[in-house]
Amino acid sequence: MNAIDTLVTSYLAIFNTTNPAARRALVDSVFAESCEYTDPLAQVAGRAAVSDFIGAVQAQFPGVAFVLDGKVDAHHGQARFTWRAMAEGVDEPVAIGFDVVVVDANRLSRVYGFLDKAPGAA
Amino acid sequence: MNAIDTLVTSYLAIFNTTNPAARRALVDSVFAESCEYTDPLAQVAGRAAVSDFIGAVQAQFPGVAFVLDGKVDAHHGQARFTWRAMAEGVDEPVAIGFDVVVVDANRLSRVYGFLDKAPGAA
Numbered sequence: 001m002n003a004i005d006t007l008v009t010s011y012l013a014i015f016n017t018t019n020p021a022a023r024r025a026l027v028d029s030v031f032a033e034s035c036e037y038t039d040p041l042a043q044v045a046g047r048a049a050v051s052d053f054i055g056a057v058q059a060q061f062p063g064v065a066f067v068l069d070g071k072v073d074a075h076h077g078q079a080r081f082t083w084r085a086m087a088e089g090v091d092e093p094v095a096i097g098f099d100v101v102v103v104d105a106n107r108l109s110r111v112y113g114f115l116d117k118a119p120g121a122a
Numbered sequence: 123m124n125a126i127d128t129l130v131t132s133y134l135a136i137f138n139t140t141n142p143a144a145r146r147a148l149v150d151s152v153f154a155e156s157c158e159y160t161d162p163l164a165q166v167a168g169r170a171a172v173s174d175f176i177g178a179v180q181a182q183f184p185g186v187a188f189v190l191d192g193k194v195d196a197h198h199g200q201a202r203f204t205w206r207a208m209a210e211g212v213d214e215p216v217a218i219g220f221d222v223v224v225v226d227a228n229r230l231s232r233v234y235g236f237l238d239k240a241p242g243a244a
């Protein structure tokens with residue numbers, strides 16, 4: 001695995017880490033200090049806000065696991081990938097998303113998120 | 123059409139504008155001064171470099187038209203879309219690409235490009 005694959009794996013692991021201190025520690029290791037995260041439902045800046053936002057997602061979708069769907073396509077410090085949010089024992093994803101991430105000094109500086117299936121959509 | 127759709131349409135029009143002065147004028151209207159463009163094959167910064175890069179693409183693929191494939195998915199000043207590079211009278215695209223663009227003050231500040239079909243690939 002190259003560095004950007006590892007970063008993406010760790011990024012998705014944050015969404016599956018519900019302990020607030022552990023989640024924040026993972027955010028600090030994955031995100032740059034001046035990070036920005038934007039998806040159709042949220043726009044936040046800075047590590048504390050990113051960690052709080054992910055905590056809010058976890059509270060909204062308890063027990064849902066966020067997993068990589070397919071490969072990470074990376075070049076020049078940028079990558080694209082699709083993820084799925086899976087409830088236990090249910091084949092149909094709760095949500096399907098697509099992110100482009102930008103790497104700065106081995107940490108994520110920007111996440112540009114999109115939804116292929118919004119939560120609550122059929 | 124909203125502002126970001128118009129910007130994406132104009133962005134693709136740049137690739138189809140081979141007159142250098144006209145191309146540069148379109149670059150100036152579409153791209154922010156401090157713009158950065160990155161795809162798997164090129165990484166350039168600033169309007170002059172972007173215009174020169176697009177001129178080089180045109181020289182490499184003469185007569186090839188760049189067209190939007192599907193819809194532009196936009197929110198919070200960011201958008202994703204797929205494009206196709208089409209040679210005249212040929213159904214199979216020369217290349218298929220996917221871009222995420224970021225808008226700052228009604229102009230493109232960042233283009234994060236990826237290739238779904240690289241030029242020369244079967």
